[in-house]
Amino acid sequence: MKFKGVTLNARTAVYLCLAVAFLIPLGMDPDGYLLRIVSMVVLFAAMAQAWNIVGGLANQLSLGHAAFFGLGAYTSTLLFIRQGISPWAGMLAGGVVAAVAMLLLSIPLFRLRGHYFALATLAFAEVLKIIAIHFADLTEGPTGITIPYGEPSFANFQFESNTSYYVVIVALFAVVSLIFWKLSTGAMGFRLRAIRENEQAAEVSGIDTYRIKLGTSMVSAFTMGMCGTVYAQFTYFFDPESIFSMTGISVRVALICIIGGMGRLWGPLIGACILIPLDEIAVNTMSDVAGLGPFVTSVILIAAIIYEPRGLISAWERLRRRAQKKHAAQSGQAAGAV
Amino acid sequence: MLLEIKDLCAGYGAAPVLHNVSLSVDSGETVSVLGANTAGKSTLLRSISGITPVRRGSIKFDGHELIDMNGKDIPKLGIGHVPEGRHVFPKMSVVDNLWMGAFCKRKDKKLAERMDGIMQMFPRLRERASQLAGTLSGGEQQMVAIGRALMSNPKLLLLDEPSHGLAPVVVDEVHEAIVRIAKSGVAVLLVEQNAALALQVASRGMVLQSGHAVLEGTAAELAANPDVRKAYLGI
Structure with a gap:
């Protein structure tokens, strides 16, 4: 397509559409339900992208990312409430706490592979949940923490309008995605690909598999911790059950990646765009019959995985390839006719 | 000596596998290690490559203590290490698999030349250059694994059961490749259960039994040894 001398190829067109799509919510009603859902979609996309770093790139399937999410939320919130430290600094502190937790966890964990790794991470998040419930002096226990709403200010990470939160969440998604992209390309991308495909062969090719896996999982934990802070500031309330939730956080972020496309840059966004609205619709329209909502969403998700086991992003790629083939065939015919 | 191993003890955590094993390989020489399953042959190679968790003793290679x-x-x-069981990167093309072998030397300017040399040695790989390695036959995968190890231009090639699980015709092909590699001046440390093949290729050999070096000598000596003939050559 040619437009005022600028050639617009399909790739830039897609990116332009995407950029516009990110801008649309800025015009939405700041107090509206819709903007909140859109923000949740992008936030979950960011969380899933954090998971994608270790789950998609290093192929270490974690079912306990709620642990790092919760550590980030608790660290920044407690620093803010008890010490008056800005949640922006708390966000980095939360990331560090999450990364250190991953480091300690890696000592026993990296001896495990596959299902056992997944189960151990799942257990870790559950243990943190119980700790948060029982050490009430530190964490306020099972009642959870409400962040006091003060004067809206940037330093306090409190904004008057939800539009500002939306901007922060989009920026968070952009940062995590940039990190993911950096890790998935270049020499590091090859290292991770080698580890993913055959760890032994990677080892004898001179790749320090242990250190690379540890590094990526710490980056993943760090970014997940940052997401925890943003979530806490966005919702103003959380408790151990919701923040360390297995189904609500850990499994959900993994599922978003699996549905969208594991190890792929745009997989988490695609997955979040499907999963979060689906859950929301199910809650709003099918709550009369107990269990109907989760049942319907589960059926849809199972169908999606059967239809596209490598994520919905591969459906998009197939469409594109078909279009390219058609295009090539047409231009070939045209050339033949001449 | 290119490689000089002295009193090597190695194993996995609390389980020792090798006990005071000593072995040397000269530049350009081919040495075979024989032994039954679980004798510690793979552990020996993995210790040289630095991937067994526990190592004691001394492994000197080209002036470095490993x-x-x-x-x-x-x-x-x-x-260069070719691990047991044809470990290729299944979803990478043949060419990318070879590039991965030079990953530690990716600034080297002679890589294209070396890739060409490997393609000449294994013409089959040139035919299948852009095919995914996981779709190749067992023998072709073994060629990829050997080629990958050669991409780093090693002075010493560690081959772990290269003929394992291959059809007899393919075994011959791999066998010929090893001879050619040895002739090109690369020292080879070959671990084989196929003792007849190993002793044909090698100039010297060692027999491992339950982690102990029980016998050493030239290939001819080993081939003439009654115990070796009975236990490994089945004569």
Whole structure:
């Protein structure tokens, strides 16, 4: 397509559409339900992208990312409430706490592979949940923490309008995605690909598999911790059950990646765009019959995985390839006719 | 001596596998290690590559002491390892698999030349250059694994059961490749259960039994040894 001398190829067109799509919510009603859902979609996309770093790139399937999410939320919130430290600094502190937790966890964990790794991470998040419930002096226990709403200010990470939160969440998604992209390309991308495909062969090719896996999982934990802070500031309330939730956080972020496309840059966004609205619709329209909502969403998700086991992003790629083939065939015919 | 191993003890955590094993390989020489399953042959190669978790003793290679070295630094010194069981990167093309072998030397300017040399040695790989390695036959995968190890231009090639699980015709092909590699001046440390093949290729050999070196000698000596003939050659 040619437009005022600028050639617009399909790739830039897609990116332009995407950029516009990110801008649309800025015009939405700041107090509206819709903007909140859109923000949740992008936030979950960011969380899933954090998971994608270790789950998609290093192929270490974690079912306990709620642990790092919760550590980030608790660290920044407690620093803010008890010490008056800005949640922006708390966000980095939360990331560090999450990364250190991953480091300690890696000592026993990296001896495990596959299902056992997944189960151990799942257990870790559950243990943190119980700790948060029982050490009430530190964490306020099972009642959870409400962040006091003060004067809206940037330093306090409190904004008057939800539009500002939306901007922060989009920026968070952009940062995590940039990190993911950096890790998935270049020499590091090859290292991770080698580890993913055959760890032994990677080892004898001179790749320090242990250190690379540890590094990526710490980056993943760090970014997940940052997401925890943003979530806490966005919702103003959380408790151990919701923040360390297995189904609500850990499994959900993994599922978003699996549905969208594991190890792929745009997989988490695609997955979040499907999963979060689906859950929301199910809650709003099918709550009369107990269990109907989760049942319907589960059926849809199972169908999606059967239809596209490598994520919905591969459906998009197939469409594109078909279009390219058609295009090539047409231009070939045209050339033949001449 | 290119490689000189002295009193090597190695194993996995609390389970020792090798006990005071000593072995040397000269530049350009081919040495075979024989032994039954679980004798410690693979562990010996993995210890040289620095990937067994526990190592004691001394492994000197080309003036470097490897015993405390991290496995990621060892390929750079000139050791290529072909692990047991044809470990290729299944979803990478043949060419990308070969490039991965030179990952530790990716600034080297002679890589294209070397890739060409490997393609000449294994013409089959040139035919299948852009095919995914996981779709190749067993023998072709073994060629990819050997080619990948050669991409780093090693002085010493560690081959772990290269003929394992291959059809007899393919075994011959791999066998010929090993001879050619040895002739090109690369030292080879060959671990084989196929003792007849191993002793044909090698100039010297060693027999491992339950982690102990029980016998050493030239290939001819070993081939003439009654115990070896009975236990490994089935004569």
